[in-house]
Amino acid sequence: MIDYHFDWGVIARNADKLTDALLLGLWLAVVSLAIGCVIGLVTAYARVSGKWWLSRPVWLYVEFIRCTPLLLLVFFLYFGLPEFDISFLDKTQSFILSLSLYAGAYMSEVFRAGLASIPKQYVEAAKAIGLRPWQRQAYVVLPVMFRITLPSVSNNLISLFKDTSLAAAIAVPELTFTARQINANTFRVMESWLTASALYLATAYLIALVLRQIERRYAAIR
């Protein structure tokens, strides 16, 4: 690194832009995780239902998503859906859709494992005290499963937050896109990428810290 002089003024001038970008990335991750959890829960129940016409399509969906690169999925939905006359999604919504589908497959596996790990006796005990099927799920199975799967869910949130960097490929103004823009406009290579890396790192660490606290609060086994 010969004759490289750091000029952090570039970052200071773009501070509000970078903050907006970071918050947009977080928002994308949280929304996608929420939708992904809904998809994951429904598909996990379909998977354990024992009916082949429900569990096979879910298996296909999960394997398909896990073997497909996320970037390809993002491009396919962004450029491909308008071919089917589905063009009401802007680029942010299109990205949320692809990230949600992606998260849904992973959450489906997480919830399936969670449902499988609930002791049979819990359900039997719930039957014995006369709970209806939906009550058994709502008051016995789901709360326990939520506690068991919480660590996996929080890990997924962190990796989804990192995956929001792919939104830069379709020009959603999140952190990677903004850093690249600053880099292209000012040629301050080190400053822009060091800042982006540090922001991602700090945010991922912060999310992990907060979620560990929540996990401790709701730990399955104390």
Added chain:
Amino acid sequence: MESWMTPGSFLFEAWQSRQGLLAGLAVTLASSALSIVMATVCGLLMGIGLTFGWWWLRLLARLYVDLMRGIPVLVLILFTYYGLALFGINVAAFWAGVIALGAFATAHVAENFRGAVESVPAGQMEAAKAIGLTFPKRLWYVILPQAVRRMLPPWVNTGLEIVKGTTLLSIIGVVELLLASQQVMARNYMIIDFYLLAMVMYLIINFAIAQLGGLLERRFSYLRY
């Protein structure tokens, strides 16, 4: 038959652009293979450092692993691509991407190695010490044969992640399978068909790797205790 191969039909267009697509596929496979080899070699060395090293080596390796796991791969790739030039290292986009992917996966392999080695019961190491084996021999004859079996599933997963990660190289302009498909689409506007074709190719690659991983796991599961 004739209607399939008329200009404008999918098969015709795919046949027309076969060379670009196959070249893209070759770049995807080459960058994946290089990154996997680099990640495995560096990751094992770093894993040894992370598990058995002096305290400062462990600290350095831990710092590296946590850094790599907290930064998105895309940022790493862009950083490497734009940043290496500053150090006077003028590398092609392909190599910048391979280095970034390899450096990212190195952290995962190192962490897997540490987990696998630490899951081998401590008695094994103590017994090997008791019969007077040196450290390299303890590692080679006692610890590694048991650790490798536990390392295999996450290692195969890392390989899959790398293959999927090579799509990110398209963003820095490496013409791999995704960008090659997009170049074809730019010519004939058959967006759905060629994205689906690329998807099928990635599915085949990843499915093959997953099957290979299953084969290796069965091969190395000869001993249970």
